[in-house]
Amino acid sequence: MRTLDDIALLSPLRYKNTTLKVVLVFIGLLAGLFSASPILPLFIAVCMIAATLIFGKIPVKMYFKLFLSVLGFAVVSAFILAFFAYGDGGETLWSVNLFGWIISVTTGSANLALLVFARSANGLACLFFLSMTTPMLELFSYFKRFSFLDVFMELVMLIYRYIFVFLALLLNIQSAQTMRFGYRNFKTSIHSAGLLVGSLFVQTIEQGDRLYLSMNSRCYDGKLPYYNAEYKIMFADVLTALVFIVSVAAVYIYTRGYQFF
Structure with missing residues (x-):
């Protein structure tokens, strides 16, 4: 899609x-x-x-x-x-x-x-x-021209990226549970949904730590570079x-x- x-x-x-x-x-x-x-x-x-x-x-x-x-x-x-x-x-x-x-x-x-x-x-x-x-990257780049939106657009950019990271983790975990018949009836579906939420919470925190370390290793100074079209x-x-x-x-x-x- x-x-x-x-x-x-x-x-x-x-x-x-x-x-x-x-x-x-x-x-x-x-x-x-x-x-x-x-x-x-x-x-x-x-x-x-x-x-x-x-x-x-x-x-x-x-x-x-x-x-x-x-x-x-x-x-x-x-x-x-x-x-x-x-x-x-x-x-x-x-x-x-x-x-x-x-x-x-x-x-x-x-x-x-x-x-x-x-x-x-x-x-x-x-x-x-x-x-x-x-x-979206061009929109972020455009609104960063306004100094009062600088920090806000940095946060929006990170949130926007993490939406897709979150969805990818969700689909991967859900697919693994489905292949193991984790949703074959109502009881197992509730149990699998609980495991999905817990696993997703832990993995998103780990992904955040990895992102923070990778940005710091690339000399991140609090401002992301953008392509200005x-x-x-x-x-x-x-x-x-x-x-x-x-x-x-x-x-x-x-x-x-x-x-x-």
């Missing part, structure tokens, strides 16, 4: 300027966050999805498999808000008497639920655009970015305050 880094390395948008991509993503996130209408976040989400699929050459099936699996949490949250958050009140759209409790959906709660869902879809589409078109900003890129920003501003002006219910 390919990781997001594998996808980003094969994307044509990888060779576009990182600063420009980060700025566009931040504009999209902030515009969607401060919009009072769900139309603008949904518009930005559609633009980001289209850019990721068309210009980034990301496989459609793989993209929506990842996107929809995460978006499901936003759907559940929006559904709960529609029933239990009254927002600005308004007219009752639907109600039911459940064991003496009146559960209802009002226009205010429906608008709030739709707005939360739209903002979630917007944020998810923006982050997917950045993560699927820019390798510099890509020129082309005129077509600037023009596309301006069209996106102007479109976002226009949609914001013409749809502010608009509600579906």
Whole structure:
């Protein structure tokens, strides 16, 4: 199974300027966050999805498999808000008497639920655009340019690396247990899961010690060297970015305050 880094390395948008991509993503996130209408976040989400699929050459099936699996949490949250958050009140759209409790959906709660869902879809589409078109090492290198993020990015880089070390150890131990029929029934599965957690805890600590020793033996001074990839900003890129920003501003002006219910 390919990781997001594998996808980003094969994307044509990888060779576009990182600063420009980060700025566009931040504009999209902030515009969607401060919009009072769900139309603008949904518009930005559609633009980001289209850019990721068309210009980034990301496989459609793989993209929506990842996107929809995460978006499901936003759907559940929006559904709960529609029933239990009254927002600005308004007219009752639907109600039911459940064991003496009146559960209802009002226009205010429906608008709030739709707005939360739209903002979630917007944020998810923006982050997917950045993560699927820019390798993580280039993102780490970019954010390390800001001195106040230097130490934070060092920690993020180590944590990011250890995610894959952790997964590799987990899969190796689990495969060994499976080959020895460690999951043949419920009782042995519980026992094997306990052994898996304990062994994983010990081995990750040992891996951490090995990593610390190997870094010290290579004269680690508290700062990891990064490859700084510099890509020129082309005129077509600037023009596309301006069209996106102007479109976002226009949609914001013409749809502010608009509600579906």
